[in-house]
Amino acid sequence: MSVEGFPVSGTSQMATAARLMLSAKAEQFTESVIREMTRLAAEHGAVNLSQGYPDFAASDEIKEAARQAIADDINQYAITWGAKELRDAIARKFERTQGVRVDPEREITVCCGSTEAMMSTMMAIINPGDEIVIFEPYYENYGPDTILSGATPRFVQLATPDWSFDREELTRAFGPKTKAIILNTPNNPTGKVFSRDELEFIRDLCVRWNAFAVTDEIYEHILYDGTEHISMASLDGMRDRTITINGMSKTYSVTGWRVGWAIAPPEASRSIRKVHDFMTVGAAAPLQQAGALALEFPASFYQRLAESYLAKRDRMLGVLTDAGFRCFKPAGAYYIMTDISNFGFADDISFARYMVEKIGVAVVPGSSFYKKPASGAHQVRFTFCKKDTTLIAATERLSKLRPR
Numbered sequence: 001m002s003v004e005g006f007p008v009s010g011t012s013q014m015a016t017a018a019r020l021m022l023s024a025k026a027e028q029f030t031e032s033v034i035r036e037m038t039r040l041a042a043e044h045g046a047v048n049l050s051q052g053y054p055d056f057a058a059s060d061e062i063k064e065a066a067r068q069a070i071a072d073d074i075n076q077y078a079i080t081w082g083a084k085e086l087r088d089a090i091a092r093k094f095e096r097t098q099g100v101r102v103d104p105e106r107e108i109t110v111c112c113g114s115t116e117a118m119m120s121t122m123m124a125i126i127n128p129g130d131e132i133v134i135f136e137p138y139y140e141n142y143g144p145d146t147i148l149s150g151a152t153p154r155f156v157q158l159a160t161p162d163w164s165f166d167r168e169e170l171t172r173a174f175g176p177k178t179k180a181i182i183l184n185t186p187n188n189p190t191g192k193v194f195s196r197d198e199l200e201f202i203r204d205l206c207v208r209w210n211a212f213a214v215t216d217e218i219y220e221h222i223l224y225d226g227t228e229h230i231s232m233a234s235l236d237g238m239r240d241r242t243i244t245i246n247g248m249s250k251t252y253s254v255t256g257w258r259v260g261w262a263i264a265p266p267e268a269s270r271s272i273r274k275v276h277d278f279m280t281v282g283a284a285a286p287l288q289q290a291g292a293l294a295l296e297f298p299a300s301f302y303q304r305l306a307e308s309y310l311a312k313r314d315r316m317l318g319v320l321t322d323a324g325f326r327c328f329k330p331a332g333a334y335y336i337m338t339d340i341s342n343f344g345f346a347d348d349i350s351f352a353r354y355m356v357e358k359i360g361v362a363v364v365p366g367s368s369f370y371k372k373p374a375s376g377a378h379q380v381r382f383t384f385c386k387k388d389t390t391l392i393a394a395t396e397r398l399s400k401l402r403p404r
Helices: 011-020 033-044 060-071 084-098 113-125 142-149 167-173 196-208 266-280 285-294 299-323 348-359 388-398
Strands: 108-111 131-136 152-159 178-184 212-216 242-247 260-263 326-328 335-339 379-383
Touching: 033 348, 060 285, 084 108, 084 260, 084 285, 108 113, 108 266, 113 142, 113 178, 113 212, 113 242, 113 260, 113 266, 131 142, 142 152, 152 167, 167 196, 178 196, 196 212, 299 326, 299 335, 299 388, 348 379
Parallel strands: 131 152, 131 178, 178 212, 212 242
Antiparallel strands: 108 260, 242 260, 326 335, 335 379
């Protein structure tokens, strides 16, 4: 017996044949470790401090806007690259916060979340043989994005305790094959906020090698200790070589709405729009309408947001330090990377499993944020975008931990 020319004598051979018929690209990465930890949290009744979604309510204004949009029958396809009201609001907010004026008709593409915006961007700019520079630890999607788009990644490590990078190492990562650098600031998982000096150094490399900067700025309003979010597109020389990825998920606590966007120069936008159109057609029309309202919220909304997360950050830093973790204090976003060396586990995977099964708190193994798992073998990530009752429950369970 054979299947498409492959001899089959048992289950294992059938499985081998099936794998040969599947995409080799998909074999190069695993399913999301972060989402897997959420599944394990539910299975073991653990407090979920792994996946970065708020478990508290979104604002009444944004929810009412969505309800009203549905009632007003905004239930059919929006314009493929985004409802005009939302694109106009994105353009106004980008100019208001970063001083960068963009054309909503030619330079903004609304996608099904910032995840799709990143994937559409990568597929729109990458050609065979292109290389992408990625800082690590990195948000886990960037690796598969690079593989699926056909690029070759060049990794540059951010070093603890302040997550700085070696400028010579970054310089060596760029070359004639470099198509882009992916820059996430504020950063997931580290909480690093890139300084103006660092951004200008990266800018100079992009200009030298004629490369894009693809910037993930989804945490732009979650900042601490006087740090400032600077969009790469606002720097001299980068207006026409930056693709800015953003969305509603984190700032407005609506991660399930899946409304994001890419701001790019016209030529790049045309390519992104074509990929986006055939990948997803368009984001949910009534939620785009609600997003247009949210982007007009006053500055006080973003100030309260940052203040709320600052209190949660400081609280969890104290809890985790008392429990025996070495914490790397984040300057932005809502995650805390920690060193687990005090607990005597062989690696982050065994520690994360112990945490979810025995302690009752789900975390993300640090190795999922690195190309080489050994680089993150003694790190785990916590998120603190949770209501107070969740953090209290986590605190009680973490008190059972004992350093070895």
